[in-house]
Amino acid sequence: MIPATFDYIRPTTLDDAIIALATREDAKILAGGHSLIPAMKLRLAQPKTVIDIARIADLDYIREQDGKIVVGSMTTHYTIESSDLLAENCPLLPEVAAQIGDVQVRNRGTIGGSLVHADPAADWPAAILALDAEMQIAGANGRRTVASKDFFVEMMQSAVQPNEILVEIRVPATPRSVAYVKFAQKASGFAIAGVAAVLDKARKAASVGVTGVAAKAYRATAVESALRGKTMNAESIREAASKASDDIETLNDIHASAEFRAHLAIVNTKRALELAASR
Numbered sequence: 572m573i574p575a576t577f578d579y580i581r582p583t584t585l586d587d588a589i590i591a592l593a594t595r596e597d598a599k600i601l602a603g604g605h606s607l608i609p610a611m612k613l614r615l616a617q618p619k620t621v622i623d624i625a626r627i628a629d630l631d632y633i634r635e636q637d638g639k640i641v642v643g644s645m646t647t648h649y650t651i652e653s654s655d656l657l658a659e660n661c662p663l664l665p666e667v668a669a670q671i672g673d674v675q676v677r678n679r680g681t682i683g684g685s686l687v688h689a690d691p692a693a694d695w696p697a698a699i700l701a702l703d704a705e706m707q708i709a710g711a712n713g714r715r716t717v718a719s720k721d722f723f724v725e726m727m728q729s730a731v732q733p734n735e736i737l738v739e740i741r742v743p744a745t746p747r748s749v750a751y752v753k754f755a756q757k758a759s760g761f762a763i764a765g766v767a768a769v770l771d772k773a774r775k776a777a778s779v780g781v782t783g784v785a786a787k788a789y790r791a792t793a794v795e796s797a798l799r800g801k802t803m804n805a806e807s808i809r810e811a812a813s814k815a816s817d818d819i820e821t822l823n824d825i826h827a828s829a830e831f832r833a834h835l836a837i838v839n840t841k842r843a844l845e846l847a848a849s850r
């Protein structure tokens with residue numbers, strides 16, 4: 572439970588962090604440390620240099636910009652949970668944040684660290700997918716923007732390369748017809764099946780993100796197609812939700828069988844759609 576030896580540096584600007592990442596061999600970014608430190612203690616990760624970005628003040632913010640809500644990657648789950656701006660303009664994010672782990676995890680863990688880590692049971696990916704968020708990533712060659720649908724590559728792998736830093740998450744302002752419903756692993760709170768629903772009642776459309784169920788979070792496109800153009804009522808929701816795990820290879824592990832996960836995806840999609848529709 573003692574990590575291998577490593578160098579520790581703590582830059583105060585994003586540029587310095589990018590230079591360190593580009594010039595140091597086998598370096599890793601440290602954000603809240605809730606995933607990286609346990610991995611280092613188990614020696615699943617043995618970086619030669621740890622670059623702590625906690626003192627880079629301009630990675631920690633929530634603001635409106637160019638008609639979108641932008642969230643710095645070092646923003647903690649708790650800051651998101653308690654943000655008035657988000658409660659008013661993108662209530663799905665506080666709703667998800669409030670369901671992550673416990674108060675200690677929410678106080679230190681960051682949205683950026685969680686997204687880059689790409690744990691298949693993490694909560695944020697469901698919301699990020701349902702909101703069609705954009706991720707801004709910086710590296711030695713400049714900045715690039717990645718759409719949420721391209722961000723989660725496979726289990727524990729995001730689109731952020733080893734020499735890059737996730738800087739910002741951009742989400743559209745959304746109405747209140749949103750919901751996140753999860754069946755949690757009892758000890759950690761991680762999702763066994765978490766479903767985020769965003770409804771556009773005027774256009775009779777829904778977007779649905781699912782986490783915990785497969786090797787990476789996904790958009791339940793079969794559910795979305797089934798609801799497109801239909802009035803949301805108990806029958807249309809039940810019918811559409813039954814497709815929540817169609818064509819998905821569901822995970823099978825000590826926490827839940829593949830069949831149980833597929834069932835939970837359907838139940839929680841129905842509940843998330845009903846809840847969102849009632850708001």
Ligand SMILES: Cc1cc2nc3c(=O)[nH]c(=O)nc-3n(C[C@H](O)[C@H](O)[C@H](O)COP(=O)(O)OP(=O)(O)OC[C@H]3O[C@@H](n4cnc5c(N)ncnc54)[C@H](O)[C@@H]3O)c2cc1C
Pocket residue numbers: 599600601602603604605606607608644645670671672673676679680681682683684685687688690692693694695731735736737738759760761762
């Ligand atoms: C007891 C416990 C319970 C938990 N329960 C839940 C839960 O219910 N739901 C949930 O979703 N999560 C849960 N988590 C995980 C928690 O949300 C972590 O905050 C998250 O997994 C990682 O965020 P972090 O800021 O701690 O990142 P770190 O551990 O510091 O970093 C994680 C990885 O991302 C990289 N990284 C971090 N930030 C950046 C960046 N900006 N750019 C590039 N790379 C970066 C690091 O190099 C590392 O590889 C739990 C964790 C614990 C310990």
